[in-house]
Amino acid sequence: METILVLTHADETGSALTKASLETVTAGLELAARLSAPLTIGIITVDATAAASALSSTGARLLAVSGEAFAQARYASDAAAAEALCRAAKATIVLAPGTSRFTRVAAGVTHRLGGFLDTHITALGGTEAIEATRWFYRQRIEAVLSRDARPWFLLLDAGTHAAFAGEHGAAPVEQAAIQLPRLRTTVSGVRAPEQGQQTIRPDAKLLFVAGAGWTKKQHDGQAHPAEAGKLILGFLHATGASLGSSKSLVDQGGEGEPVLPFLTHMNQVGQTGATPRHAKGLSTCCHGEEPHVVGWRFVGERRAINLDPNCGWARGKADVVYVADAFEVMGKVNAQLKAAKA
Numbered sequence: 001m002e003t004i005l006v007l008t009h010a011d012e013t014g015s016a017l018t019k020a021s022l023e024t025v026t027a028g029l030e031l032a033a034r035l036s037a038p039l040t041i042g043i044i045t046v047d048a049t050a051a052a053s054a055l056s057s058t059g060a061r062l063l064a065v066s067g068e069a070f071a072q073a074r075y076a077s078d079a080a081a082a083e084a085l086c087r088a089a090k091a092t093i094v095l096a097p098g099t100s101r102f103t104r105v106a107a108g109v110t111h112r113l114g115g116f117l118d119t120h121i122t123a124l125g126g127t128e129a130i131e132a133t134r135w136f137y138r139q140r141i142e143a144v145l146s147r148d149a150r151p152w153f154l155l156l157d158a159g160t161h162a163a164f165a166g167e168h169g170a171a172p173v174e175q176a177a178i179q180l181p182r183l184r185t186t187v188s189g190v191r192a193p194e195q196g197q198q199t200i201r202p203d204a205k206l207l208f209v210a211g212a213g214w215t216k217k218q219h220d221g222q223a224h225p226a227e228a229g230k231l232i233l234g235f236l237h238a239t240g241a242s243l244g245s246s247k248s249l250v251d252q253g254g255e256g257e258p259v260l261p262f263l264t265h266m267n268q269v270g271q272t273g274a275t276p277r278h279a280k281g282l283s284t285c286c287h288g289e290e291p292h293v294v295g296w297r298f299v300g301e302r303r304a305i306n307l308d309p310n311c312g313w314a315r316g317k318a319d320v321v322y323v324a325d326a327f328e329v330m331g332k333v334n335a336q337l338k339a340a341k342a
């Protein structure tokens, strides 16, 4: 029989589990129920009390590795913690969220335990054998994997399962024995864009995509990049949407054309960019060519604003296309958002 372990870690508050961790808990509960296998949830955090309370209704065995050393992401302490939890749980199947923290240590921990690792898992199926699904070739081919090797580590993509949310309650947590190696890395702090400047928000409900049209000459014969920037940032601030971009727009900097300074290649969506998962997407001033739209594969409801009624979106790639000037539309949308907030 399989023994399933779900690895989780706390968010930047240090006590609550990350959303991706809670999504993996859901995947673990579903898999354990299907295989009638025991489930252990491993928690890596400073203090596991709050996380354990949030997980009490899962009925799973709760194991923790906690203490100041686990407040921050660091290879040596995170790898030691994950290894200790795997050994204590005697896990044959290890599910972990594909967060930067776990992605960094997963291969090393798998190697230490003599196991096998698969990443970017989007679904788990099967009743007899475990079937793990992932996409290859930029989300063009979907494959279903099964393996005999154990322990089998599976890193789950964020957004593929609902986040676990159950009644809070008292729950016993066992501490896993851990021998920390000498820690050579001291985390002195985190340098990150100020709140409000960070435009990539994987947990946002809406993806707002800006295309090259925002910096192209408009009907008055002039380009209006400053106004474009104001409209886009105004919308993002008002809605908390995540900002995506077409390749043409983020490539423009190198061509000496007008640029939107808050965009980088990290925002690029598409074949050579990201494939984010959001419930809704709004594309603006973007043509909707296939190499871009392939990155929208997992976006639920799609809408586009384009002056061109014959743009790519209008050819079956969007649910709704507004044939309109995005400067005018977004100006009015922002005004309505402002009025609604006031």
Ligand SMILES: Cc1cc2nc3c(=O)[nH]c(=O)nc-3n(C[C@H](O)[C@H](O)[C@H](O)COP(=O)(O)OP(=O)(O)OC[C@H]3O[C@@H](n4cnc5c(N)ncnc54)[C@H](O)[C@@H]3O)c2cc1C
Pocket: 210, 211, 212, 213, 214, 216, 218, 245, 246, 247, 248, 249, 268, 269, 270, 271, 272, 273, 274, 284, 285, 286, 287, 288, 289, 290, 291, 292, 295, 305, 306, 307, 308, 311, 324, 325, 326, 327
């Ligand atoms: C191998 C390969 C990989 C690629 N990978 C990617 C990728 O990962 N991501 C990606 O995005 N692209 C990718 N591309 C490029 C892709 O084919 C397109 O060139 C790119 O997506 C076009 O960007 P765009 O739609 O923003 O710009 P454009 O094609 O210039 O379109 C601009 C659009 O803005 C509209 N517009 C202008 N003004 C307004 C206005 N006021 N209101 C409303 N609409 C307006 C215009 O009608 C036009 O449709 C790749 C190409 C190749 C060959």
